[in-house]
Amino acid sequence: MTTAFDPIDLGGTRLTNRVVMAPMTRSRAYGPGAEPTELMATYYAQRAAAGLIVTEGVQPSAVGQGYPDTPGLHTPGQVRAWRTVTDAVHREGGVIFAQLMHTGRIGHPSLLPDGLTPMGPSAVAAQGRVYTHQGPQDFVTPKELSEDEILQTVADFAHAARNAVEAGFDGVEIHGANGYLIHQFLADNTNLRTDAWGGGAEGRIRFAVEVVTAVAEAIGGRRVGLRISPGNRYNDIAEDNPGEVYGALLDRISGLDLAYLHLMEGPDSELTSRLRKTWTGTFVLNPFTYPDTTGPEALKLIEDGSADMVAYGALFLANPDLPRRLAAGGPFNDPDKSSFYGGDHRGYTDYPTLTA
Numbered sequence: 001m002t003t004a005f006d007p008i009d010l011g012g013t014r015l016t017n018r019v020v021m022a023p024m025t026r027s028r029a030y031g032p033g034a035e036p037t038e039l040m041a042t043y044y045a046q047r048a049a050a051g052l053i054v055t056e057g058v059q060p061s062a063v064g065q066g067y068p069d070t071p072g073l074h075t076p077g078q079v080r081a082w083r084t085v086t087d088a089v090h091r092e093g094g095v096i097f098a099q100l101m102h103t104g105r106i107g108h109p110s111l112l113p114d115g116l117t118p119m120g121p122s123a124v125a126a127q128g129r130v131y132t133h134q135g136p137q138d139f140v141t142p143k144e145l146s147e148d149e150i151l152q153t154v155a156d157f158a159h160a161a162r163n164a165v166e167a168g169f170d171g172v173e174i175h176g177a178n179g180y181l182i183h184q185f186l187a188d189n190t191n192l193r194t195d196a197w198g199g200g201a202e203g204r205i206r207f208a209v210e211v212v213t214a215v216a217e218a219i220g221g222r223r224v225g226l227r228i229s230p231g232n233r234y235n236d237i238a239e240d241n242p243g244e245v246y247g248a249l250l251d252r253i254s255g256l257d258l259a260y261l262h263l264m265e266g267p268d269s270e271l272t273s274r275l276r277k278t279w280t281g282t283f284v285l286n287p288f289t290y291p292d293t294t295g296p297e298a299l300k301l302i303e304d305g306s307a308d309m310v311a312y313g314a315l316f317l318a319n320p321d322l323p324r325r326l327a328a329g330g331p332f333n334d335p336d337k338s339s340f341y342g343g344d345h346r347g348y349t350d351y352p353t354l355t356a
Contacts, residue, residue: 011222048094057101066103104181158343179235
C-alpha cells in the first residue's frame with residue numbers, strides 16, 4: 001500500500017514524501033518592486049519538509065496583480081529576490097514550484113501601475129470587493145482582452161516561467177482555478193466571447209491550453225503543473241457543465257507530459273473521481289473539507305488511490321513541520337482562522353492570509 005510518506009518521482013525530481021504545501025497568498029512583498037523579502041525566505045525554508053512546496057500566487061505581469069503586496073516574476077529584481085527564497089528552501093532539502101497567477105478581473109486599478117486596469121475575457125464585473133491599501137473596494141468592470149492582448153498574456157506566462165527557472169525554482173504551477181483569469185475563460189458567466197476563445201467547451205478551454213502549452217514549451221512539461229477547481233463558485237464564478245469543459249481540457253493537454261494536475265475539489269466528489277480516471281499523470285488533490293480545514297484523515301486518499309499527493313493549506317501555516325507531525329499522528333497546532341481576510345477562508349487554501 002502506498003502511503004503519504006513514500007517517495008514519488010515528479011517529472012524526474014524525486015520527492016521525499018507526498019505531502020504538498022498548497023499555494024497561499026500572503027501579501028508580504030512590500031514595496032514598489034513587488035519583490036520577495038527575507039521573511040518570505042524564512043517562511044518557505046521552515047516548511048521545506050513538504051514533498052513539494054507551491055508558492056503563493058505570483059503575477060506573471062504587472063497587470064496580473066490582484067491583491068496588495070503580492071510578488072511578481074516579470075522583472076530582473078524579482079528574479080534576484082526569488083533566488084534568495086529558492087536557495088533557502090534548497091539548503092533545507094526542499095523542492096519548490098512557483099505558482100503563476102494572473103488574477104484577471106479580480107483586482108482594482110489602485111493596485112496597478114498608472115494607466116492599467118484589470119482585464120478579463122469579457123467586460124463582466126465580479127460581485128464583491130477586493131482588499132487594497134485604501135481598504136475594501138468594489139470590483140471594477142474589466143477591460144475585455146483583445147486578440148493581441150490574449151497572445152501577449154500567453155507570452156507573459158511563458159516569460160515568467162523562464163524567469164522562475166532562472167530564479168532557481170524546480171518548476172511552476174499554472175493557476176487555472178478559483179475565479180482568476182484562466183478560470184474566467186473556462187466559466188460560462190465570465191466568458192461571453194463569440195470568437196475562437198469563447199462559445200462552447202472547445203473555445204473556452206483554448207486560453208488555458210495555449211498558456212499550458214506555451215509554458216511547457218518554454219521550460220519543459222515535466223517542470224509544469226496545472227491547478228484547476230471545477231465547479232468552484234469562488235470569485236463569482238458559475239459553470240453550467242464543468243464535466244464537459246474540464247474533460248475536454250484534460251484531453252487537450254494530456255500529451256504535454258506535465259509534472260502533475262492539481263485539483264482543488266468542490267462538493268462534487270463524483271466529478272473528482274471522473275477527472276482522476278481521465279488524468280493519467282500525477283494527481284494532486286486538495287480535498288473538499290469545508291467548513292473544516294484539511295486534516296490528517298486526508299492521508300487515506302493516497303492509500304486508497306484517490307490521489308498521488310495531497311495538498312495542505314491552513315494546517316501548514318500553523319505547523320511548519322507538518323509532514324513530521326502527520327507521520328507521528330500529531331500533535332497539531334490549530335490554524336487561526338481569524339487571521340484570514342474576512343475571517344473565513346471558505347475552505348480554499350489560497351485565500352489571502354495575514355498569518356506570519
